[in-house]
Amino acid sequence: xxxxxxxxxxxxxxxxxxxxxxxxxxxxxxxxxxxxxxxxxxxxxxxxxxxxxxxxxxxxxxxxxxxxxxxxxxxxxxxxxxxxxxxxxxxxxxxxxxxxxxxxxxxxxxxxxxxxxxxxxxxxxxxxxxxxxxxxxxxxxxxxxxxxxxxxxxxxxxxxxxxxxxxxxxxxxxxxxxxxxxxxxxxxxxxxxxxxxxxxxxxxxxxxxxxxxxxxxxxxxxxxxxxxxxxxxxxxxxxxxxxxxxxxxxxxxxxxxxxxxxxxxxxxxxxxxxxxxxxxxxxxxxxxxxxxxxxxxxxxxxxxxxxxxxxxxxxxxxxxxxxxxxxxxxxxxxxxxxxxxxxxxxxxxxxxxxxxxxxxxxxxxxxxxxxxxxxxxxxxxxxxxxxxxxxxxxxxxxxxxxxxxxxxxxxxxxxxxxxxxxxx
Amino acid sequence: xxxxxxxxxxxxxxxxxxxxxxxxxxxxxxxxxxxxxxxxxxxxxxxxxxxxxxxxxxxxxxxxxxxxxxxxxxxxxxxxxxxxxxxxxxxxxxxxxxxxxxxxxxxxxxxxxxxxxxxxxxxxxxxxxxxxxxxxxxxxxxxxxxxxxxxxxxxxxxxxxxxxxxxxxxxxxxxxxxxxxxxxxxxxxxxxxxxxxxxxxxxxxxxxxxxxxxxxxxxxxxxxxxxxxxxxxxxxxxxxxxxx
Numbered sequence: 001x002x003x004x005x006x007x008x009x010x011x012x013x014x015x016x017x018x019x020x021x022x023x024x025x026x027x028x029x030x031x032x033x034x035x036x037x038x039x040x041x042x043x044x045x046x047x048x049x050x051x052x053x054x055x056x057x058x059x060x061x062x063x064x065x066x067x068x069x070x071x072x073x074x075x076x077x078x079x080x081x082x083x084x085x086x087x088x089x090x091x092x093x094x095x096x097x098x099x100x101x102x103x104x105x106x107x108x109x110x111x112x113x114x115x116x117x118x119x120x121x122x123x124x125x126x127x128x129x130x131x132x133x134x135x136x137x138x139x140x141x142x143x144x145x146x147x148x149x150x151x152x153x154x155x156x157x158x159x160x161x162x163x164x165x166x167x168x169x170x171x172x173x174x175x176x177x178x179x180x181x182x183x184x185x186x187x188x189x190x191x192x193x194x195x196x197x198x199x200x201x202x203x204x205x206x207x208x209x210x211x212x213x214x215x216x217x218x219x220x221x222x223x224x225x226x227x228x229x230x231x232x233x234x235x236x237x238x239x240x241x242x243x244x245x246x247x248x249x250x251x252x253x254x255x256x257x258x259x260x261x262x263x264x265x266x267x268x269x270x271x272x273x274x275x276x277x278x279x280x281x282x283x284x285x286x287x288x289x290x291x292x293x294x295x296x297x298x299x300x301x302x303x304x305x306x307x308x309x310x311x312x313x314x315x316x317x318x319x320x321x322x323x324x325x326x327x328x329x330x331x332x333x334x335x336x337x338x339x340x341x342x343x344x345x346x347x348x349x350x351x352x353x354x355x356x357x358x359x360x361x362x363x364x365x366x367x368x369x370x371x372x373x374x375x376x377x378x379x380x381x382x383x384x385x386x387x388x389x390x391x392x393x394x395x396x397x398x399x400x401x402x403x404x405x406x407x408x409x410x411x412x413x414x415x416x417x418x419x420x421x422x423x424x
Numbered sequence: 425x426x427x428x429x430x431x432x433x434x435x436x437x438x439x440x441x442x443x444x445x446x447x448x449x450x451x452x453x454x455x456x457x458x459x460x461x462x463x464x465x466x467x468x469x470x471x472x473x474x475x476x477x478x479x480x481x482x483x484x485x486x487x488x489x490x491x492x493x494x495x496x497x498x499x500x501x502x503x504x505x506x507x508x509x510x511x512x513x514x515x516x517x518x519x520x521x522x523x524x525x526x527x528x529x530x531x532x533x534x535x536x537x538x539x540x541x542x543x544x545x546x547x548x549x550x551x552x553x554x555x556x557x558x559x560x561x562x563x564x565x566x567x568x569x570x571x572x573x574x575x576x577x578x579x580x581x582x583x584x585x586x587x588x589x590x591x592x593x594x595x596x597x598x599x600x601x602x603x604x605x606x607x608x609x610x611x612x613x614x615x616x617x618x619x620x621x622x623x624x625x626x627x628x629x630x631x632x633x634x635x636x637x638x639x640x641x642x643x644x645x646x647x648x649x650x651x652x653x654x655x656x657x658x659x660x661x662x663x664x665x666x667x668x
Binding site: 062073074104106108112113114117175177179180182183184185187188189220260 | 470472473474475477500501504514515517519520521522523524525530533534536537538663
């Protein structure tokens with residue numbers, strides 16, 4: 001019977017072409033949107049993890065409360081001791097110290113007086129340790145526009161945008177003016193060895209990157225750190241693992257009555273990530289739901305039109321003694337075959353488009369100059385196993401459902417009136 | 425009709441008398457606080473969340489336009505200098521041998537982590553020049569009779585659009601001040617706990633400056649010594665002095 005139906009589908013294009021196009025398009029859109037959004041969210045999570053949140057992050061309770069203000073006076077003390085503890089107790093996680101600081105970048109003239117200045121967004125990371133992964137993790141090396149990485153204490157990278165705007169050249173000196181951990185004035189002069197552009201306006205605006213030891217010295221933060229970030233060594237972010245790590249650490253070391261006691265946070269509960277990730281996950285479900293409803297209505301309509309067009313054919317088949325149930329069964333099987341073909345075509349197109357965008361992406365950096373969120377400049381899709389069924393199953397279901405609804409009209413035909421109807 | 429005219433005139437005269445009084449009070453305060461020039465050695469104790477720091481400095485001032493401050497202690501701050509010429513401010517750091525000009529929004533930043541901003545430190549203008557005053561009542565602070573004045577700014581380039589000050593009735597020194605933003609939000613509070621006489625004028629020698637938008641105990645300021653009408657050489661107010 002399937003062979004017979006297949007022949008019908010292939011030979012009678014008006015029976016199959018429109019439904020196949022509709023399903024292919026719907027499946028394609030579902031897969032493409034799902035893959036693209038997942039890609040953007042994955043990139044965003046990855047970028048936030050690398051730059052700000054880690055897979056887990058430790059701060060003092062007081063610092064965490066005011067994190068946006070970069071309150072280094074509330075930084076975590078005894079940092080080296082904490083690092084040792086963490087490395088011993090959780091060896092499968094890579095622990096790194098980071099310091100954030102704000103202030104002014106001041107560019108001197110020949111007399112050592114202010115020639116230009118602008119706001120600074122400083123990041124201090126481990127640049128010089130033998131086994132440091134920080135430059136690679138933060139994509140610093142690849143983000144170099146000019147010059148080279150700092151190789152010794154007293155050297156820094158500054159934002160290419162800042163350097164261009166204020167005419168700072170490689171080898172020039174810049175002074176960071178701000179406050180130390182204890183509120184004193186902080187002046188520290190650095191040699192500029194290179195300029196960087198991450199392509200993320202939030203990071204590129206006034207960015208200065210220095211080694212963590214230099215920052216600790218300048219900010220009077222010897223053996224103190226703004227935060228300690230943890231990255232799972234053998235895997236990417238795992239929410240369940242992060243949950244258990246957080247529960248274990250906070251249970252042992254965090255004290256609700258001591259605002260300077262450390263507190264661990266997992267990636268997904270920091271900043272706006274939690275909300276965004278929840279939205280991202282819901283988005284695919286919502287899209288699939290809308291797709292099934294919309295496609296079912298369209299295909300129901302197509303089925304009704306097909307039923308009208310094939311009114312005589314069904315009449316003849318009924319007149320020849322074919323049972324209504326059998327005709328309904330053939331309609332359903334035919335719908336499944338058409339749905340299958342449409343879903344396969346849509347899945348191939350959708351996954352193909354996602355793969356293309358995974359490899360190439362679309363550069364939105366020009367439109368994101370004033371965006372204050374940690375968003376990737378290039379939006380990429382991601383091909384995941386679920387893309388192979390996220391559109392396929394709804395496509396099949398929608399076609400079958402639409403035709404099942406339309407085909408039900410066969411049961412309203414009366415054998416007694418068939419010959420009268422067929423005379424027409 | 426005559427009755428009404430007399431009544432209106434009486435009201436007008438009494439309002440005039442009140443505003444005169446308020447203006448006079450401001451003049452008295454300005455006479456105490458301002459001078460052609462002054463040299464003040466002071467200490468500032470900043471109560472941070474984790475510790476407290478005390479620093480000492482010496483400030484040379486001529487009128488309200490020129491001021492030069494050198495920090496004397498602690499070691500980390502020693503040698504840091506600040507020069508104010510009209511509305512410009514430069515800071516010199518001996519550790520980097522750099523002179524940095526502070527301008528724009530940076531002037532609203534805290535000086536050395538204290539509750540005082542650069543803007544606060546820079547504004548030496550006489551109250552009478554920048555505020556209109558109105559007496560709004562009389563109160564007592566620690567058994568001392570004070571007149572309460574409400575001040576509204578009459579110039580635009582000022583950090584606080586309004587002030588409420590509690591002025592000692594005889595010494596003409598503010599024992600308490602509340603500084604408000606244009607929106608009416610209370611920004612800072614100043615409480616004077618000691619007043620001494622120097623060269624025939626009263627001057628606050630111990631006070632607590634509190635940034636109301638910050639958590640913390642505020643910044644204590646003490647005057648170690650003060651000398652009025654000194655012979656201050658003009659080179660003290662040039663950028664060259666910073667690097668000396």
